[in-house]
Amino acid sequence: MDQATALRELVRNSKPTPINARVITVTSGKGGVGKSSVAVNLAIAFAKQGRRVIILDADFGLANVEVMLGVRPTSNLADLMFRNKSIKDIITEGPNGIGFISGGSGIQEMTNLSKEQLINLSARLTELDELSDIIIIDTGAGISDAVMEFVMASSEVLLVATPEPTSITDAYALLKTLNKKTAFVKEHSKIQLIANRVGDPDEGLELYNKLSLVVGKFLDISISYLGSVPKDNLMVKSVMMQKPVMASYPESQAARSFENLASKMLGLEPVAPSGRRGIAGLFFSVLGRRQ
Helix, strand or coil: HHHHHHHHHHHHHHHHCCCCEEEEEEEEEECCCCHHHHHHHHHHHHHHHCCCCCEEEEECCCCCHHHHCCCCCCCEEHHHHHHCCCHHCCEEEEEHCCCCEECCCCHHHHCCCCHHHHHHHHEEEHHHHHHHHEEEEEEECCCCCHHHHHHHCEEEEEEECCCCCHHHHHHHHHHHHHHCCCCCCHHHHHEEEEEEEEHEEEEEEEEHHHHHHHHHHCCCCCCCCCCCEEHHHHHHHHHCCCCCHHCCCCCCCEEEEEEEEHHHHHHCCCCCCCCCCCHHHHHHHHHHHHC
16 A cells, blocks of 8 residues: 555544535646636636535636636635644635635645645645535646646546637647556546637537547547637626626626536536545645655
């Protein structure tokens, strides 16, 4: 039994089985495709359907989510571990009752945790599982090690791409990199594509077909199509206002598309293998590999 597995067993046996939140990781092969916007607006769409939602901004060192929400957090995830903050202390309230946690550049402090610290972190994060029904992780863009570790550890991954050829190429590059990772277990993950900024639904489906064709031919990974978000000038206005389109223009085409995507996801059975459920399990997978 390797050390990471032993740590998971220690945590699992140290307390009753918790209620686990559904964890959804949003990522993209490149920046500028609207990944953070998708994460934020999906969060509000879930909240409008009665779910308790928390966003974790894992794009460490940047502040895309807080800019889009128009909020400025005073604490981040590292404060939970090293500065005696509670889970509730590090959650910032956003629109429509969603919560937001900044990863902060201080996350680097968490890459060399001891066994005891990992157990403590897992116990603290279990409380976060109990405070929410859905946790959305907004990763950085691209194929950095930090991004790939979150994607590998996630049971549900939303891959955001646009019809631009460079976006499709970069989305494929992310999947190709993931395919090479020995720690990635494809049976434990569901990867779904969201086509963003499309002219019409057919363009979104065409994007998926192009990507799916090359993935099926060259990679040992499968992806499915969740749906699309249209080009919408009201989305652009919302970004300039630092407000999500779901909050500022709830009747817009873009907002309705996010409602449809959220409804579709709620109707799908989540993939959550034993030992990888909830945010505590995800962080154990990410940090435990570094022990």
